[in-house]
Amino acid sequence: MIVITIKYDHLIGKVEDEMDKKQLSDITYSVLDLSPVLKGGTAADSFKNTADLAVHAEKWGYHRYWLAEHHNNTGIASSATSLLIGHVASHTSTIRVGSGGVMLPNHSPLVIAEQFGTLESLFPERIDLGIGRAPGTDQMTAYALRRGPMSDGRDFPEHLAELRSYFQPENMGREMRVRAIPGEGLNIPVWLLGSSGYSAELAGILGLPFSFASHFSPENTLPALQLYRQSFRASGSLDKPHSMVCVNAIAADTDEEAAYLATTLKQYHLNLIRNTRGPLEPPVDNMDEMCSDYEKAILQHKLSLTIIGSPEKVKKEIETLAQETQVDEIMFNAQIFDHQARLRSFEIIADIMKG
Template sequence: MSNLARKKLSDLAYSVLDLVPVLKGGSAGDSIKNTVDLARHAEKWGYKRYWMAEHHNNPGIASSATPVLIGHVAAHTSSIRVGSGGVMLPNHSSLVVAEQFGTLESMFPDRIDLGLGRAPGTDQLTAQALRRDYRSDGQDFPEQLAELRAYFQPDTHAKDTRVRAFPGQGLQIPIWLLGSSGFSAQLAGLLGLPFSFASHFSPENTLPALALYRNSFKPSDVIDKPYSMVSVNVIAADSDEEAQRLATTLQQYHLNIIRNTRGPLEPPVDNIESICNAYEKAYLDQKLAKSIIGSPVTVKAELERFLEETQAEEIMINSQIYEHQARLHSFKIVADILNSEA
């Protein structure tokens, strides 16, 4: 904990997680335009990465073809790193992923990140439609990962392999493991890879997973010490009251998950308790326990607390806010806080 106390917000890199939400009354095309606009602003405000996540069969999320969107955002920005948060590897052939990200890296050198998850990013029926091989349930993720990494090895390491990835072979594309529990945390540690934890929807597992990652870490030719990034919900506004109102959109998003009524992102409401029962409200309180919601003063204090707890090297901000201008303003507030600490 002594190292923890000495960390400051100025030590943090900060990045964006964008689920490319489809708004109620809007279209996927509108959401993609908003994504490009947010990415351009994030680049200007000093955010390090802009990641998008793979989800399927969800009318409220427009990021199902994640590599396509990565290319689109990278083409409309100039310096920010763009990547996947993440690609759900069991849904895909390792060769295809290597070719896709090899192509992206060839188009946008030194700007592409490959974040990998082992969950389906959808329901089981859709997972079957994606994978075709119904036996693929993520348990062979370590083997798939090894296969994928082999495709990026230089030719000298692949001379006995008849199947190779072009583009892909020999390219240095940073690979991250993503997780919401301990499996990928430990695997990332053992392989000496950077690790990103999804605290934005699994807050209760955050500290145990980070401890497991650090305790199992073995230096590699990728990194010589643990590097953790933690994603967290941040809803910032000019006042605590306005931020709490904006956050009812995030609460409704999670309500729709537990009700199995997923749909477009809903506009904020004045009182979340008017549209949920006591059990649902308790679930929201638990699921969003680490979310940071408030005015600049509140957000700064909560970011400091979050850093003290997690010891993260980097934070990734997720902001499920309905109004695009309010979402931009939230990311600007966070950037101003972190830049003022530098």
């Protein structure tokens, strides 16, 4: 039994001797983009940066480029997620583009089936549909989106089943039923996304691929992945579990530069703690001056799985993450203020993952 001690307190665990050692070159690597709005910038600027990053990510060998649904947040421009997916797909040619994710309780399953059926028809074999059950916003905004009683999530499996049914080819030709046109008969991979055990277990039971949000729920990473694997049942989608984790990662040529760039990410999470969401802030020289001891403790906890550093340091921490989680894919999120620095971070990570 090999014991691996990691800097992330909640991921101190054990890896069996007989377990295959994960080679980074064997792990698929992808991008999560919130299309951040920069201080002094506009949503239009964010969309230009998103398209540019996607073009570079495709060139650097990233497999997927996912956009996330958030609402009523002046620092995130990806609220109309399916539209932005189309924008990215139109600027690229091979990279898979999808949702990380669409928050199903905010939408009619039929509408999502039609939207993603349209995307798949426009960009064949390139669209992913990642589904989450959280609102992606506050309760007041969720009500504005839904115009109905707030769901506690208990109906999520039924809504998911309805959504998936619209893609089934056996619906074709049937009379007197609701059908998703386009959408029907299309092979659009459905992923379940989660930050706790609920979606992990459901993904396992349904035999679907599962992506865990380690970038904001690090403490639940290993328990959720274990639950997914334990509950997995083979399906028409998968014959064995297929898992991915999403982590914050900020790479630069030196540890000092990466730490400086990472203060933007820390300010972003500090604003979430204070419920004062706003545009992405430029980096600062000293975060300690901005936080109380209590806030520092929360930040340390929330960002305990964040990877920050030079290529050597980042590679070591990604390797440790891969061994500890045994995932098939790693998705990287980078809240970096300067666009060129953000591109450089993703370029460094791509070079690391290529081995």
